[in-house]
Amino acid sequence: MRGLRSARRERGSATIELVTVAPAVLLLLALVVLAGQIALARQSVTMAAFDAARSGSLSADASSAETAAHEAARTSLSQRGVECDPSIAVDASGFRLAPGVQGYVTVALSCRVALDAVALPGAPGMITLTAEARSPVDLYRSRPR
Secondary structure, three states, X not given: OHHHHHHHHOOOHHHHHHHHHHXXXXXXXXXXXXXXXXXXXXXXXXXXXXXXXXXXXXXXXXXXXXXXXXXXHHHHHHHOOOOOOOEEEEEOHHHHOOOOOOEEEEEEEEEEEEOOOOOOOOOOOEEEEXXXXXXXXXXXXXXXX
């Protein structure tokens, strides 16, 4: 008889525990998804900056380096599924150095990305990600005078 009374008192306790714990677990899961989305977007912007710098450094002169860098950054972002209107600054002054002097193409990329995978109260809807990369210009490349 005694076991039956304690079983009646505990009846419904699993439901109460579930109702109490489930929101915390769901919130934790949403935060993990949000952190993952931010990490992937940050990695994509960084890789786009590296792609742009490398593409620019392979060009023949400074003006074509800027064009190639802009095109490479936009292509890289779109291939990685990042939707934004990037701000791209290219420094191709390394092409103006004399042959034998190490020059670089530097790209600074800024992109405002929407975080739409999870809608959490208090979470940012947009985040601005920035990356900078540089790639060496060939030391002995013929350069315009």
